[in-house]
Amino acid sequence: MEYKNPLGVDINLETGVIPGAKKLVRRLSDLKGYFVDEDAYSELLKENPVVYEVYAVEQEEKDGDLNFATTVLYPGKVGKEFFFTKGHYHSKADRAEIYYGIKGKGGMLLQTPEGKAEWIEMRPGTVVYVPPYWAHRTVNTGDEPFIFLAIYPADAGHDYGSIAEKGFSKLVIEENGEVKVVDNPRWKE
Numbered sequence: 001m002e003y004k005n006p007l008g009v010d011i012n013l014e015t016g017v018i019p020g021a022k023k024l025v026r027r028l029s030d031l032k033g034y035f036v037d038e039d040a041y042s043e044l045l046k047e048n049p050v051v052y053e054v055y056a057v058e059q060e061e062k063d064g065d066l067n068f069a070t071t072v073l074y075p076g077k078v079g080k081e082f083f084f085t086k087g088h089y090h091s092k093a094d095r096a097e098i099y100y101g102i103k104g105k106g107g108m109l110l111q112t113p114e115g116k117a118e119w120i121e122m123r124p125g126t127v128v129y130v131p132p133y134w135a136h137r138t139v140n141t142g143d144e145p146f147i148f149l150a151i152y153p154a155d156a157g158h159d160y161g162s163i164a165e166k167g168f169s170k171l172v173i174e175e176n177g178e179v180k181v182v183d184n185p186r187w188k189e
């Protein structure tokens with residue numbers, strides 16, 4: 001039997017950086033078609049800000065193993081919509097996931113394939129359980145980076161397709177200085 005080596009790393013709780021992790025950067029241009037307000041999107045695209053960065057420690061895609069990753073989701077809005085991660089189902093749809101809030105303020109939108117949505121607020125210390133089959137997207141509703149840890153099965157995979165095409169049935173927006181979760185006018189089942 002070949003055993004893998006255990007690993008201990010310290011997440012920088014201020015920056016979200018995991019030493020030695022693989023870094024992925026997603027700019028606004030990577031989120032084309034994701035935001036409802038297309039004019040606001042085109043305007044902000046001139047700056048093309050970084051929307052989020054992921055620091056991932058991933059294993060081979062094998063059943064039984066685990067990956068973990070931090071995400072640093074920057075504050076910002078496209079029109080009324082707060083910055084968010086793309087959001088995805090898992091390619092192996094029955095794989096669950098755990099998120100843990102580290103810094104900043106935000107939340108998670110979750111959705112079943114039929115479009116039943118839930119919004120869970122996240123602060124430092126919040127644990128979110130993502131059950132099998134639910135799509136998940138995190139949203140920064142604050143004015144500083146929202147940083148969290150995700151722990152997920154190594155064979156879960158990412159299925160971005162249906163969210164890229166249809167989005168979530170709910171939007172998280174700012175209106176009159178308040179955070180609101182409202183119906184997505186473009187949502188179609």
Ligand SMILES: O=P(O)(O)OC[C@H]1O[C@](O)(CO)[C@@H](O)[C@@H]1O
Pocket residue numbers: 054056069070071085086087088097136137149150152158
């Ligand atoms: O993969 P997305 O939807 O862009 O969101 C990024 C975050 O979600 C994960 O894919 C885990 O669900 C992580 O890699 C990262 O924490």
Ligand SMILES: [Fe+2]
Pocket residue numbers: 088089090097136152
């Ligand atoms: Fe996931």
